[in-house]
Amino acid sequence: MRSKRVFLICAVLVIGVLLFSLSACAKEETTTSSAPATTAAPSTTAGPETTAGPTTTGAPAGEVKTLKIGTIMPQTGPLAILGLAFTRAWDLYAEDVNQAGGVKIGNDTYQIKFIHEDSKGSAEGASTAASKLVNQDKVDLVIGAILESEMAAINQVTEAAGVLYAQANANIPGAPQDVSSDKPLQVRPFINHDETGPIDLDYIAKTYPEAKKIALSVPDIGYEGMVERLQAQVAARGMQIVAQEKWPWGTTDFVPIMTKLNAAKPDIIWAMVSGQANDQLKAARQLGFKGVFVSNSPLGADVFVVTVQDPAALTDVICNSVDVTHPTPEVKKLMDAWQAKWPNDPFISDAVHAYDMPWVMVQVMQKAGAIGDAATLVKTMEGMTNPGDIQTLHGPGYIGGADRFGVNRVLYRPLPLSRIMNGQIEFIGFMEPVKE
Numbered sequence: 001m002r003s004k005r006v007f008l009i010c011a012v013l014v015i016g017v018l019l020f021s022l023s024a025c026a027k028e029e030t031t032t033s034s035a036p037a038t039t040a041a042p043s044t045t046a047g048p049e050t051t052a053g054p055t056t057t058g059a060p061a062g063e064v065k066t067l068k069i070g071t072i073m074p075q076t077g078p079l080a081i082l083g084l085a086f087t088r089a090w091d092l093y094a095e096d097v098n099q100a101g102g103v104k105i106g107n108d109t110y111q112i113k114f115i116h117e118d119s120k121g122s123a124e125g126a127s128t129a130a131s132k133l134v135n136q137d138k139v140d141l142v143i144g145a146i147l148e149s150e151m152a153a154i155n156q157v158t159e160a161a162g163v164l165y166a167q168a169n170a171n172i173p174g175a176p177q178d179v180s181s182d183k184p185l186q187v188r189p190f191i192n193h194d195e196t197g198p199i200d201l202d203y204i205a206k207t208y209p210e211a212k213k214i215a216l217s218v219p220d221i222g223y224e225g226m227v228e229r230l231q232a233q234v235a236a237r238g239m240q241i242v243a244q245e246k247w248p249w250g251t252t253d254f255v256p257i258m259t260k261l262n263a264a265k266p267d268i269i270w271a272m273v274s275g276q277a278n279d280q281l282k283a284a285r286q287l288g289f290k291g292v293f294v295s296n297s298p299l300g301a302d303v304f305v306v307t308v309q310d311p312a313a314l315t316d317v318i319c320n321s322v323d324v325t326h327p328t329p330e331v332k333k334l335m336d337a338w339q340a341k342w343p344n345d346p347f348i349s350d351a352v353h354a355y356d357m358p359w360v361m362v363q364v365m366q367k368a369g370a371i372g373d374a375a376t377l378v379k380t381m382e383g384m385t386n387p388g389d390i391q392t393l394h395g396p397g398y399i400g401g402a403d404r405f406g407v408n409r410v411l412y413r414p415l416p417l418s419r420i421m422n423g424q425i426e427f428i429g430f431m432e433p434v435k436e
Contacts, residue, residue, distance in 0.1 A: 064102050067110040067371055069358055070133030072126055072144030072154060073168070075118035079146055082350060086168065087116050089354035090143075092337050103362055106369035112358070115139060119150050126150035130157035140371045143189075143357055144168050148177040159185050164374040166361055168354070170410075171273075172222050179401065179409045185374045187381055187409040188401075189360035190353060193273045194226040196296040196320040196415055197233045198434035203318065203417060204268065204292060205237055211292055213242045215266035217257055217280055220246040223272060230272070233436050242266055251276075254283035268292045275299055278307045285313035296320045300349045301418045301425045311423035319418045322349040322394075326418070326427035330393045356392045360411060363390055382408040387432075395430055403435065 071090055073083035094112040102109040115137050117129035126145060133139045134157060142158050143166045145151040151167050155177070158165040165186045170178055173192040180186075204211055214234060218227060227244070234241055243264035245257045258280065261269055268291055269284050271277040277295035281304065284293060293316065295304070301319040308314050324347060327335060334355055335347045365371050367389075368380035381399055385408055388396040397413030404410075414430035 064109045064111055066113050067103070067105070067141075067362075067365075068113050068115060068137065068139045069361075070115045070117065070130075070137060070139035070142045070144075072117050072119045072129045072133070072142065072150070074121040074125075074146060075116070077121040079121045081348070082146060083118075085348035085350040086144075086354040087114075088338065088342070089334070089351035090114050090116075090358060092334060092341070092351075093355050093358050095337075097362075103366070105362070105365045105371055110371070112362075114358075119145065121147065121150075123147075123149040123153040127153040127157060130154045134158060134161040134163045139163065141166065141358075141361060143361070146171075148172070148175055151177040155183055155186050159183065162374055164361075164377055166357060168357060172226070173410075174225055174405060175222065179405050179407055181406045185378060187361075187378060189357045189411045191411055191413060191415070192404075193296055193298070193320075194229060195412070195433045196417075197230050198436050199415060199417060199431040200294055200296060200318055200320065201233055201237050201239065202434075203428065204294075205239075207419075208267070208292055208316075211267035212239050213264070213266045214239060214268045214270055215243040215261035215264050216241060216245070217254075217261060217269060217271045217274070218244060218246050219272070219274055220248050226272065229436075230270075236436070252279070254280045255287065258283040258287050258289070262287050262289050266291060268294060270294045271297070273297045278304050281313060281317065282308055282310075285310070290316075292316045292318065294318045298322070298350065298353075300324060301420055302349075304420060305423060305425065309423075314420045314423040317420040319420070320415060321418075322352045323416050323418045323425065323427050324349050325425050328393060328395070334393065352393055356394075356411070356413075360390055360392065360397075378409070384408075400435075 071087060073086050074080055075083045091114060094114055097103050098111045102111045115133060117133060119126040119129055130142060133142055141164050142154060145154055145167055146169050148171060155165055167186060167188050168190060170188060170190055170192060173194065179188045231241055243261050243266060245260050247257050269289060271280045271294065274280065274297050277297055277299050281293050298321050300321045302324055304314060304317060324335065331352055334351065338347050338351065364377055364381045367384060368377050370376055384390055384399045387398050390397040390399060392413045395414045397411055399408050400412045401410035402408045412433045414432060417428040417431050419426045419428055
């Protein structure tokens with residue numbers, strides 16, 4: 001258990017680093033199979049904690065082709081643990097599809113083949129990896145990148161080659177490297193972390209009606225746009241931001257920041273999209289803050305429990321991350337598959353985001369009935385704007401973003417809401433994104 005806990009804490013530290021850093025015709029490989037094909041779209045959803053994953057379609061037997069997906073993630077360097085979570089999830093997705101016989105796209109059935117490349121956490125490494133994937137491996141799709149510099153480097157290669165690029169992260173939604181109309185072949189099958197604002201505020205208003213004053217703790221890495229959005233949402237609910245403190249990359253001691261915020265006598269401290277929110281919670285409680293603490297980063301509620309270990313401090317804590325203590329059936333299936341394959345390594349919740357990415361893109365390909373025409377796939381994706389057009393491990397989703405990014409190329413799906421009380425995690429439920 002001790003080794004598992006150390007591994008998990010290392011993963012948390014990596015997530016902290018993450019959040020503070022800023023071919024048109026592919027060659028097809030063929031095999032033969034008499035197994036039934038699968039579809040990436042589930043058939044039913046039974047409530048907020050039940051979704052279906054890839055299911056057998058019973059497609060006729062015949063030639064099975066290969067859908068080649070290139071991935072670019074840090075496999076070495078300080079972000080390697082995060083890269084490990086993503087690549088493992090992608091391999092588990094491929095196993096799910098391939099063991100069921102493949103996926104039906106148009107008139108053909110495809111097995112999934114991932115080709116993983118190491119970005120080394122740098123733009124240069126990402127560019128080299130992208131060049132290999134599109135020019136040598138002739139992949140049909142590229143997924144990946146964590147840092148904005150990596151995304152820009154990959155896009156330069158994939159756009160020139162006419163290959164579809166699905167970015168795997170968005171530290172700062174709307175940043176120049178994010179999806180936009182000037183990147184015609186770039187999409188994002190990944191959520192906006194700040195979409196949780198209205199959800200959290202409405203929950204607070206209902207659960208803590210006397211809590212009106214909010215103090216913001218903000219990493220100084222370009223979150224101004226997200227702060228502005230939150231300010232408008234707060235004002236619309238009759239609440240008030242009474243203090244805001246920015247802190248630089250590399251901060252480890254949050255007592256000075258929390259001292260300044262606490263001086264404003266807030267009812268709520270909001271740690272904005274920070275992988276160090278657990279450290280901020282400890283500092284705030286150490287200084288006597290007893291109000292509501294909000295963390296809207298990917299940092300799991302389970303990580304707070306493991307790293308803080310103080311029931312008094314772990315009270316009235318709101319989290320918006322994947323809740324591995326209350327998984328959907330499909331998330332549980334993913335967790336079980338991980339544990340069966342890597343029994344000595346604890347599950348890393350970022351794998352849930354990663355698993356959804358190729359699944360979403362395969363659903364787009366199924367809708368388009370094609371895999372190689374990047375422009376057609378983007379156009380198809382931009383039209384999948386109705387709830388339920390996309391299925392994810394957390395339930396029915398859709399593609400949106402035109403109101404914010406100018407193009408509909410971003411995944412929207414139910415967002416988990418959990419509360420920690422007396423050291424115990426309470427799963428509140430999955431909340432639908434609210435456009436504000």
